[in-house]
Amino acid sequence: QVQLVQSGAELKAPGASVKVSCQASGYTFISHYIHWVRQAPGRGLEWMGIINPNGGSTAYAQKFQGRVTVTRDTSTRTVYMELNSLRSEDTAVYYCARERGDGGSPPGAWGQGTLVIVSS
């Protein structure tokens, strides 16, 4: 079955960067896009971006353009999300999610989430 396992919680200082990993298993890695979604404490879901593991093309929400980079390593079936210039408002749980179908379809299976805390 589809499984996405994310890296552990992170504590970062303001201005630093964080890189969260998402390792996929149970399906053909390059056949399905991966979304990144975050959720600040007590807030709703926020779509950040998407990557096509077959070639590595990406698209990002306008809010995060210039500050987020999503990459993939096909040899380890892992997708990475790096967020730069962290501020306290970036404190959130970050989720990766495999699309349900293909071609950029909505998130289907989700990772367990990674808590990122930005604090001095």
Add this chain to the structure above:
Amino acid sequence: SYELTQPPSVSVSPGQTARITCSGDSLPKKYASWYLQRSGQAPVLVIYEDNKRPSGIPERFSGSSSGTLATLTISGARVGDEGDYYCYSTDSSANHGVFGGGTKLTVL
């Protein structure tokens, strides 16, 4: 930027029908999906492509879309259906994803 609008809360008694709406200008051209997030858990997809149910989702969950309004209907709502429901779609230009603000469903 593109927005999807949901009511903040919906409350029904057990066994009643709950309806949660999602409004967006691109919904006539783009599919809506729905997610349930229970407290402390990752979201779960309950409806995709406006009205399709993933395997394992009970038949009491259904979806529809007309014009700029998508609706999630839960027939015979149960206490276990409580949680936050989010609609999801894409904007009409760049196919960027967007979530609605979420609706807290209370069944009591």
